[in-house]
Amino acid sequence: MKIKDSMSRKVFNVFNIVVLSLVTLSCVLPILHILALSLSDSTAAAAGKVSFYPINFSLEAYKYLIEKKDFFNSVGISVLRVVIGSVINMFLIVLTAYPLSKSSVNFKHRNKYMIFFAITMFIGGGLIPTYMVIKSLNLLNSFWVLILPGAVSIWNVIIMMNFFRGIPHAMEEAAAIDGASHWQILFQVFLPMSLPALASLLLFTMIGHWNSWFDGMFYMNSPEKYPMATFLATQIINNNKNITNMTPEQLAAMNALSDKSIRSSQLFLSIIPILIVYPFLQRFFIKGIVVGSVKE
Amino acid sequence: MKAKTKNDLYQAKALHIMLLPAVILTLIFAYLPLGGIVMAFQEFKPLMGFIDSKWVGFEQFAYIFSMPSFWNALRNTFIIAFFKITLSILVPLVLALLLNELIGQKFKRLVQTTIFIPYFFSWAILGGMIIEIFAYDGAINHFINLLGGESIPFLVSNDWFREIIIGTDVWKGMGYNTVLFLAAITNVDPTLYEAAMVDGAGRWKQLLKITIPCISGMVILLTILGLGGILNAGFEQIFILYNPIVEQTVDIIDTFVYRLGIISTQYSAAAAAGLFKSIVSMVFVGVSYWIAYKTTDYRVF
């Protein structure tokens, strides 16, 4: 910028930086607050003295979590879910998106399949019938109930499909003339060219699995099988609701037990993986989102 | 090309095989449960089964339409979804424009990266944080007290809770659309700006005459598509955060159906309410896609 900034421009620049800083802070401060709470002595936390740095630094909450085991047990389930779930999801996304990316001229039944999948985006049977189906498949209380019902994500398939469509036809034709099968074209030509899209879908899929909680709560038969997010969600719900069902004495007992430091330490631990993974993949996924969301 | 018919058939077979796993899973987990819709036309008694339960026609629909809390939930759904949809476009749009005006690239990247973080947090996590922060003895009230104000019971207040639901949802999602808009802004042909500068147009004029018109298509598109989801006001968020006291202002169709069907075990009435929602939703989505197609030639499939 060679042109000299006018006075109003300078004022605007300052204003702009202030506003954006505030918005940025709104995303950072809650995390800092939670971290500070988790590292504070529980009485200081309960008294509301903690803001963005620990008061009476204490690792008690984390020690408690390590001793209590149930939280880390649920983290273990979540890790397994992320690994297995993401592999299966990505595999199905790629496999399903490829045929659908063909035009109906090249793949006669393409539109029928598309309609078959698209319908499920608009209408569902609801929770109860789904529960009945899962029950009759004997999937209830099984790890696979966290993976299989959501294994085909039509939205992600569509994003991938649109990305595939953006790959120049010439590439595909050249491979076909060389005698390559669809499998070879998909894995040797398309996939290497789709890394940004794959990376962003992978990120979203992994985080989706890490964050899902409703299925765990609904389909599992005991809290020991809950993934981490369900573990946390039920804790919030339990503190927040249904309190009316408790006797006053139980309520008093529960209020005395609710420990801000422990709750905060769980919250903080559960976001660490996201904070770690995100910066590495962010380069890719910004490209991926833009390509997937809006087609030219 | 014509010489390869045989090969084509073989090739099509491969495509069918590729689709097979997804087709099977979809049949089982999406199509099979659709059979449960018949419940909406029955007085479904689970221990008697679908066959022996009484058929009641549209009685369940009449029943839910007679419930004041159904209409309350429907109204809340529209209000909450409307504000969520519009604000989650407006706020990121403003942020993207502000970011675009930034000179320092490092700061720009920092902001962009940071505001995306909440997008990745589960409501299970954010719910806990929000309750912690908005609690009567939480951080926000602490701040209000410092400024000399009285604590506000945000979480049990029908005056505040809906705003908190909308605000936190917009806040959580703002990073995503900001990145999207920023990318669109960066894609604007730079020669347009150069030409404008030659003509002596200031930053403000450039913004009004070039940037906004260039991305307006995208903004309109996102709005239209968003409005298709007007009946989805965010089940997970509200389910985690709400409590009986604020039901009046934040109960939505989805939470209503959940309580009616699963907690009160009025399966048929819940199925009817769910089906009603699906059908109305489909109409909204259909219309919004149609408008999107007509105005911007956008196609999803």
Add this chain to the structure above:
Amino acid sequence: MRKHIAILLIGVLFSVGVVGCASKDVATTNTNQSTTNSGKTAEELLVEKYEEPVKVKVVLGYRDPENPDTPDSVTPETQTAVKLLKEELNIELEYSWIVNSDQYSQKFGAELAAGNLPDIMMLSMEQFEDLQSQGGLGDLTEAYEQYRTDDIDAIINYDGQVLDTCRKDGKLYGLYNGTYQGQVTSQIYYDMNKLKELGIEEVSDLPTTIAEFEALCDKLMALDLDGNGKVGDPVLPAAKGMNSGLADFGAFFQAYETALGGWYDDGNGNLISSHTQENMKKALTKLNEWYDKGYFAKDFAAQDVYAANAPIVSDIVAGKYAIIPGSWWIPNWPLNDNKKNDPDADWVVGPTLTVDGAAPTILVPRISSGTIVAVSKDFKNPEALFKMMNWSLNYEAKIANPEYKENMTPEQKLEADSYVYTWLPYRVYAPMSLIDNYNFISEADKVGKTEITAEEAPANSEFWGAWNAYLQMKNGSTDPVVWGLYTSRVSPNGGVAQMYELYSKSEKWINEVYVTTPTMIKKQGELDKYETTTFLSMVMGETPISDFDKFVAQWEQLGGSEIQAEVNEWYKNK
């Protein structure tokens, strides 16, 4: 933390409430039961061990052990009770699912939709009606006749009629576990220490009529009780739950001879609903006047006493109020927390409020609220339910006994103190235990008795907690927890004593209806919601009281008339 645990334990002890025949030998308990074909008495049958293991499929909603020191290895499936049931009766409990209490109804609803019922389950009245009408519940008639004992009857049929609520066409489909009817009555607590300033020295100086009460409130308005430097702050705690048992309107409705829910006989054999009568209108008119005067917080309707960290409760604890309406238990929470802050606080139950000095007729239920234990129709051994209940009675009474406790290993003690034995799919709670214990301790007090043997003690384990509180208060304890127990359970000016007095001396209207009619299943929730919002809005003056007739008409139209017709039909054919 230690302190917290102590509070927890005592709190839980009393919320759990168990009953047993203390250390009385079961076999020697005198009963009038018939013997069976095999020639065995019910007592013998109850403790008889099955030859072949009997598997019982159950489900459970539970909370984490209240004692945080409970080892992780103690789970619902590994607790001593489960092991002993296997050892002593050869009954194997199999948990189909175990969730936190808060996910219970969700899981139960989903499982029921899929057609699954556990072998033994606890149900609400509505669920009972629903499942029974679908043919899902098993017939308990025969098992009950063979296995009934006085101890079991004292729980499931304590008044000789409650069991009939679970009979359909002469067959027994469930066991009712209710509560003492008097628990629906309301009281008003006064902090005599704060009221001294207004010249009130004795309980007899406290108001007995609404007019006197209002005069007292006016005087309080002119005081600055919380010391925030201004007068005119609210003087009566109130919250959205008009009948919630703490900071509610129950005592005022009671004075006006009305109540929120209930159907009573108008004297001509017709049932009428209490809250659509003129008396309710009068009560609301008065409450609205009080609201306008500033007795209640302006935003009281947004308050929920049961919400975590409820501001209204903090205010009570902080001592902002000298008058608190509530139920018999509030000394045990939250008044004890107030006592902790302010050891000078001197809470007593005041006289029952009346409109004109004449004692009000109170509305009480024919059958008090409670839960029903039932078995699935597919369960092959319905008698196992009675065996398990009987076993629990003995076990819970045994481990509550201080003498027995002394001989426990530390692990056993830890487990007993965690109340994990409540993790069983049925409940055994003696409805009359509060009254029995109060009467027993008052008698002991009269004769100056301070030593009680397990044989003399009332046959419920709640007794020991109340007894200990009594002894400690006698020895000048200042522990607020002890004070809370004592004031709610034992003190002659306390909760149970005054509740008992009011209930036994009052004229009563009986809320006859304990059935659930089809329209109730569908519309009661909506009706209640409509009623609550309208009444709250009338108190706050947002809806004029003159709209009361409109409310009644609308209420009838929303389903009230249908319900009225149904309950009258049922009442006449009863």
